[in-house]
Amino acid sequence: MTPKELRNLTKTLRVLYVEDDRSLREAxxxxxxxxxxxxxxxxxxxxxxEAYQKNRYDLVITDINMPNLNGVEMLKLIKKSNPDQAAxxxxxxxxxxxxxxxxxxxxxxxxxxxxxxxxxxxxxxHTALYIQNLKNNFEAIQKIAELEAEVLKLKKELxxxxxxxQTTKNHSLTSEETxxxxxxxxxxxKAIYDIQMQGDFTDIIKEIILSALDRYAQTLYNFHKDVAxxxxxxxxxxxxxxxxFQSDLNHNCSLLEDVVENLRRARQTEFNSASSNxxxxxxxxxxxxxxx
Numbered sequence: 001m002t003p004k005e006l007r008n009l010t011k012t013l014r015v016l017y018v019e020d021d022r023s024l025r026e027a028x029x030x031x032x033x034x035x036x037x038x039x040x041x042x043x044x045x046x047x048x049x050e051a052y053q054k055n056r057y058d059l060v061i062t063d064i065n066m067p068n069l070n071g072v073e074m075l076k077l078i079k080k081s082n083p084d085q086a087a088x089x090x091x092x093x094x095x096x097x098x099x100x101x102x103x104x105x106x107x108x109x110x111x112x113x114x115x116x117x118x119x120x121x122x123x124x125x126h127t128a129l130y131i132q133n134l135k136n137n138f139e140a141i142q143k144i145a146e147l148e149a150e151v152l153k154l155k156k157e158l159x160x161x162x163x164x165x166q167t168t169k170n171h172s173l174t175s176e177e178t179x180x181x182x183x184x185x186x187x188x189x190k191a192i193y194d195i196q197m198q199g200d201f202t203d204i205i206k207e208i209i210l211s212a213l214d215r216y217a218q219t220l221y222n223f224h225k226d227v228a229x230x231x232x233x234x235x236x237x238x239x240x241x242x243x244x245f246q247s248d249l250n251h252n253c254s255l256l257e258d259v260v261e262n263l264r265r266a267r268q269t270e271f272n273s274a275s276s277n278x279x280x281x282x283x284x285x286x287x288x289x290x291x292x
Contacts, residue, residue: 006121007035009128014038014055018048018062018071019090019226035124045069059133060087072102079105079108083247085290086131088123090115106247110281125200135284141240148229171240173270177219181267182211182218188260201246202274209256210235216263224271234259234283241290249288 015036019025020043031040040055042048047070052060060078062071071089078085088109089102109123116228122282173181195201217231238245245252262279269275 003034004217006125006128006145008114008148009132010035010124011037013128013131015059016039016040016042016051016055016057018047018060018066018074020044020063020066024113028267031115031117031120035094045074052078052081053273058086059127060085062087064089075102075105075107076248079247084134085089086127086134088127106243112250123214141237144236145233148233152229173219173223177223178220178267181216181263184216185260185264185267187212188256188263192256192260195249195253199249199285201242202212204229206238206242211238212250214240224276227266227271227276230283237287237290242285244290252289255282257288258282259286 013036016037017029017176024042027040032039040051042051044066045091064071075087087107089107090111092113109127111123187208194205213231213235217228223230259282262282265277266275
């Protein structure tokens, strides 16, 4: 990809550049200004974190060793706030401990100083494509949610229902259906336990979770559509945001455990209004965490 083609990808991006060496910061900012529409500068990690809290950035580029707050600690704060944040780390030398810590945060784009222009271009291309994919996925999810909401609205209008919060119960769950839901809850609990024990979200475990959520939604659809539709959204979100799920396994497993517990409680209360609302809230927490 040529610099001109790269510019077409990056010209609308807003960048936060954090570097304590003033002369280097000014020179590098001048180079980056060829590609990015907006570049905010910060002199150290503390100033960078303060700027980040006030603005939305498509990309953060930072040095590692800086006074007040180093780049690693600043990125930990940023990743906690927005796990999907795109970031590039610059370093004057190969600091193995710092780089390993950054990889654990999900950061794998590094530029050694002094920067080689060809390597800068290559790094920016990969990062810009990552940012574009994030935006495309988010827009697609939003569109799907809007379409689903419109379909539900039309269904309620056609059926003459005015109250959009009304829950329709078409039939009671049979004993066989109830038993199946209980088995699926057990499968989900075991899969979450396996993730925590292995420390990895493997393809096999992912398939078990997605299959269990899908079967649960299918079984529940004619009994409680609102919960079934939310289960489908959760299933899609985990499938589409596997990297995000993997990036913070402990937190995401904890949220998923809460969902399973709320599934169990809702089933035991025959999905009454209170337990169903609590279940839907717990699923929305997982989806929101994966979309941030």
